[in-house]
Amino acid sequence: MKFPKPKKVIYHSIFLQKNRPIVEVCFSSHTHILWAMRRAKMYLIAQNISFKDLSLFEIAVLQKFQSQLIQTKLFLSLTVSEIAWIIFQLKGENRMEVQYQQISPKAMKVRNLNELITSLISLVVITGLYFCTDYFNWWNWLRYVWIALFIITIIGIPWTYFVSSPIYYKTFRYGLTDDFLYIKSGVWTKVEVVVPMTKIQSIELIQGIIMRKYGVRSIEIKTMQGGVTIPHIEEEVAIKLRDDISKLARLKELDER
Amino acid sequence: MTFRYSKLKLFYDMLDLIKNNLFILFILFLNAGSNSMFMNIVQWGAIAVFGFSFLFRIYETLFTKVVFAEDGIHIHKGLFSKSEQFIPREKFENVQTQANVLQRLFGVQSITMETGEATSDVTLKFVSKADCIKIEDYVLRNGNQEKQVGEAIHGSERQVLFTTTIRDILKASLLSFSFLAIIPIGLNIWSDVHPEKYINVDTVMSHLSGWLLILLVLLAVFAAVGIGVFKTFNSYYQYTISMDNERIYVQKGWLSKQSFSIRKDKVQAVIYKQNGYQKLLGVTTIKLISAGEILPSEDQNLNEFFPYLPTEKAHELIAIMLPEFQLRSMTHYASPKAKKLIWLRPPIFASLVAAIGFWKPLFFILGAIVLVFTYINRIREYRHTAFRLEDTHVQLRSGAFTVETLVTKRAKLLELQFERSLLQRMFGVMSVKLTNRAHPVHVTTLLDIDSSLQPLITSWFEARTKDVEIDPHSQYSSLKQEACPIPSYVEVNSK
Numbered sequence: 001m002k003f004p005k006p007k008k009v010i011y012h013s014i015f016l017q018k019n020r021p022i023v024e025v026c027f028s029s030h031t032h033i034l035w036a037m038r039r040a041k042m043y044l045i046a047q048n049i050s051f052k053d054l055s056l057f058e059i060a061v062l063q064k065f066q067s068q069l070i071q072t073k074l075f076l077s078l079t080v081s082e083i084a085w086i087i088f089q090l091k092g093e094n095r096m097e098v099q100y101q102q103i104s105p106k107a108m109k110v111r112n113l114n115e116l117i118t119s120l121i122s123l124v125v126i127t128g129l130y131f132c133t134d135y136f137n138w139w140n141w142l143r144y145v146w147i148a149l150f151i152i153t154i155i156g157i158p159w160t161y162f163v164s165s166p167i168y169y170k171t172f173r174y175g176l177t178d179d180f181l182y183i184k185s186g187v188w189t190k191v192e193v194v195v196p197m198t199k200i201q202s203i204e205l206i207q208g209i210i211m212r213k214y215g216v217r218s219i220e221i222k223t224m225q226g227g228v229t230i231p232h233i234e235e236e237v238a239i240k241l242r243d244d245i246s247k248l249a250r251l252k253e254l255d256e257r
Numbered sequence: 258m259t260f261r262y263s264k265l266k267l268f269y270d271m272l273d274l275i276k277n278n279l280f281i282l283f284i285l286f287l288n289a290g291s292n293s294m295f296m297n298i299v300q301w302g303a304i305a306v307f308g309f310s311f312l313f314r315i316y317e318t319l320f321t322k323v324v325f326a327e328d329g330i331h332i333h334k335g336l337f338s339k340s341e342q343f344i345p346r347e348k349f350e351n352v353q354t355q356a357n358v359l360q361r362l363f364g365v366q367s368i369t370m371e372t373g374e375a376t377s378d379v380t381l382k383f384v385s386k387a388d389c390i391k392i393e394d395y396v397l398r399n400g401n402q403e404k405q406v407g408e409a410i411h412g413s414e415r416q417v418l419f420t421t422t423i424r425d426i427l428k429a430s431l432l433s434f435s436f437l438a439i440i441p442i443g444l445n446i447w448s449d450v451h452p453e454k455y456i457n458v459d460t461v462m463s464h465l466s467g468w469l470l471i472l473l474v475l476l477a478v479f480a481a482v483g484i485g486v487f488k489t490f491n492s493y494y495q496y497t498i499s500m501d502n503e504r505i506y507v508q509k510g511w512l513s514k515q516s517f518s519i520r521k522d523k524v525q526a527v528i529y530k531q532n533g534y535q536k537l538l539g540v541t542t543i544k545l546i547s548a549g550e551i552l553p554s555e556d557q558n559l560n561e562f563f564p565y566l567p568t569e570k571a572h573e574l575i576a577i578m579l580p581e582f583q584l585r586s587m588t589h590y591a592s593p594k595a596k597k598l599i600w601l602r603p604p605i606f607a608s609l610v611a612a613i614g615f616w617k618p619l620f621f622i623l624g625a626i627v628l629v630f631t632y633i634n635r636i637r638e639y640r641h642t643a644f645r646l647e648d649t650h651v652q653l654r655s656g657a658f659t660v661e662t663l664v665t666k667r668a669k670l671l672e673l674q675f676e677r678s679l680l681q682r683m684f685g686v687m688s689v690k691l692t693n694r695a696h697p698v699h700v701t702t703l704l705d706i707d708s709s710l711q712p713l714i715t716s717w718f719e720a721r722t723k724d725v726e727i728d729p730h731s732q733y734s735s736l737k738q739e740a741c742p743i744p745s746y747v748e749v750n751s752k
Contacts, residue, residue, distance in 0.1 A: 179722045190682070192711075194673040194718055198725065224373075225672055225698045253668070253725045 098175040098182050106214045107172075107232030108165040113210050115160040119153050126150050174230050176241070178248060181221065183228050199223050200249035203242055221245065258325040258391065262318045266383040269363055270314040276359060278307065323381065325395050330370075330379060344379065348372040349396045350549030351519040353559060354389055358512055366514075370396050371549025373696065378550065397504050397520050415506070418574055419498040421563060429489050429565045432538060436485035439477075496563050500578050505545070507559055517559035519547055526665035526693050527575060527582040530561075531568075533658055540564065541571040546665075550696040582664045587643035587654060594684045595705030599635045601680065607631050634658070642703055644689075646717050649724050653691060653701045663701050665693055667717075668724040675711055682708075689714060 130146040132138070167187055175182040181195045204220040211217060217238035219230045233241070275282065285303055288296050322333040329345040349370050356366040366389050367382040384392065421429075430436070465473075494511035505524070508516040528544040535541065543562040551558050562571070576583050604627075611624025638657040645652040651670070654662040674690040681687055686705040693699040 180719060189676055189678045191677075192675040194715060196671075196721065198727070199671050223672065224694060225692050225700075252728045 098177060098180075100173040100175040100182070100184065103169065103172050103174075103230070103232050104216050104234045104237070105169060106216050106234075108169050110210050110214050110216060110232055111165045111168060112161055115165075116157060117210075119157050122153055123150065126153065172231070176244065181228070181245065183230070193228055195221070195223055195228065197245070197248040198251050198253050200245065203245055203249070205238060205242055219245075258395065260323040260325065260381070260384075260388065260392070262321060262381075262383050263385070264318075265363060266318045267315060269359065269365075269383060270311065270318065272359060274307065274311055274314070318383075323379075325392070332379065342377075344372065344377045346396070348374075348377065350523050351517065351547045351551075352393050352396050353518075353552050354393075354514075354516045355552065356510075356514045361512075361514065368392055369552060371547070371551075371696075373548045373694070393518060397518060415499050415501045417497060417499045418577060419496075419563070419566070419570070421493050421496040425563075425565065426489055426493055427486065429493060429563075430482075430486045432565055433489065434485075435488050436481040438488055439481040439484050442484070492557070493563065498562060498574065498578075505578055507562070509559070515552075515559055517551075519545065519560075521579060523547065524579060524582070525669050525695060526663050526699070527579060529571070529584060529662040529664075531660050535564070536660075538565070539568055540566055541568040542566070543571050543575065546693060546695045546699060548694045548696060581650065581666070584662060584664060585645060585647075585652065587652065588645045589643060589706070589710065591639050591642035591703075591705045592684075592686045592707035594707065595639060595686045598680060598684055598686070598705060599632070599639055602635070604628055604631045638704060642705065644703055644706075646714070651691070651717075653703060655701060655703055661701075663693070663699075666724070667721045669693060670718070670721065671698065673715070673718045675714075677708070681705065685709070687711065 126146050126149050130143060130150075133142050133146065164187075171185060171187055171190075173182075173184040179197055181197060181200070183191075183193045183195075185191050200221055200223055202222045204222070206218040206220055207216075211232065215235050216232045217235050218232060219238055219242060221228050221230070230241070281303060285300055288300075316336070317334075320334065320336045324331040324333070329343055329348075332342040332344075334340045334342075349372055351371050353369045353371065354366045355369075360366060360383075363383070365383050365385055367380065368384050368389050370379040370392075372378055381392075491511050493509060496509040497507070499506045499508075500521075503522075504518055504520050506516065506518045508514070524545050525548055526546040528546065530542040530544060531540075542564045543566070544558075545560045545562075547560060551560050557564065562574070566574070572584060607624055607628040610620055610627050614621035614624060634657045638655070641654055641656055641660050643654045649667050650664065651667060652662065652664050654660065671692040671694055672690075674692075676688040676690065677686075678688075685708045687708050689703040689706050691701050691703075693701070
């Protein structure tokens, strides 16, 4: 049997939910699916993978295709290795769903207090500089600079209380599986990091004076590249997390002990 | 195997010290007769420093012992305060040797065994060639293949894949414009000597006849070409890439020699590098990434191959040496959504340059040039950004004027990072950063990849657990028993 090679094969996204594979695949026509299947079959024969997996693949794709639930956005040509990857996903061995966790709500308080103290100190310094400008006859325009800085610092205090601290608390997420550490952070530029457990080199627990008052700790995780920090989490959680990570990170890969 | 420095090294140390401090010694020699207090102090100080450094070298030469044991290298140092350092064998990433002219007179080399960490690198400065080969063999031998060593070495002869011929060198010296090197050298000499002070240039010119002038110009051209060819000759003469079953060797140099060798499975990544000029010539530079530090070299680092290697030849070399790092066609490109972003991103640097224009109007023009350059840069970067994910490998292409294609194994990647700025989120794109182990780490950034590819890339990266082999010794259960066995005389209370 011969199928025409499609110009574009479309698929949207593939993910697993509690070991149940959901594949959102949409091909431009039925023949194209058959074409892709045939390529996949050829690949499987070459790789000595049993046909059981393939039937699973077929069902998943066809079901989705018939119900036509998917809105496709992305145009990509599906290569053999990608089909193999889909099958790999369908085997269900792969992905543990990451359970993201938030940092302690006390983080807001710690951050506010930190900000308040630094603001007060800088207010004192700015006032001092203002009177210095008067006393030593510095440039006149410097006064306006000090006044502007004073106002900005004053506005900064409620800004941290009501805007930036809550956002900071809401945006930071961390997750842990047996093999990887996941971190999501950032307000303007959102950053997501995936670090393999085996690449973690050392873990540190950190607690400053204000953090001690509220009973929270930060964890600094160092890797070859630098490291990531999980700030302000509850003391017991932090210690448990440290123990978990150190247990998992103890495993080392064979080629780099 | 135990290694000690030969006593000849004392003589070499003396010569080396004199060579390194030639300038200071020269000044001292010039002022030998003067009786001023200051010069006396300087002279005695210099003699003291010289003597102490020589004594230190003697101490190092006589009391250094290196034992190459089964498990790793033990370095014993010192007589009064002794120290012993141990470096496990698996830690070594690559071996590099260097021989300057002085060392070549003695028929020795300095050998450096690089690990991932700077503190545990081992350098031996006076090693005979036979010992060098033994040490290299020891370091690069795979620990698991201990028993078959004898057979393996005899079984796989070293195979030379590439050597520079005289033609290659002449071509390289022409293409690299190395004959222009005479201009800075000449200017340097001119500014040092200032011949225009002694000779009136105009009168000399008026006395020169036409033929003499032509002869002089021809002489200058010959000198320029000669210097250029010599420079290229010095760095690329007998440039050899060779390999056997498990290792890759790169050797180069004429007056001073250098070599670099690495085990194939220790190669972290291969980079195919091509700048605009190289693309025009149809040549490619290949770079092998190693986790160990690469010793700095005059013109080109040792892990980078001959820069005038024709592209086809370069691909052929990789196909023979490291077939798994071969280049294939790309499958994913920068998202078309990012086309608008090329124009929307604020050109910060260009506007800063233009802002200086309020004080110096010349900078307005400079700012305009920078602006045009920025946009050309962005368009090229957008066109070049591409990647390909495979079952165990990944291919990443990036760069604006110098296009870099990195091919690496999934297991060798250290970290995966997605970044989405405010502007990128508005257009549904993201930056992807993949980190490789090198010294320091090598980060590849793919700009403006479609956001919907994030789950695909993440789960591709997560599947790395299938590729890596976990060291059984680091397993928690085995570690617990071996690390702290409970002595028999301790009574364990169990409630």
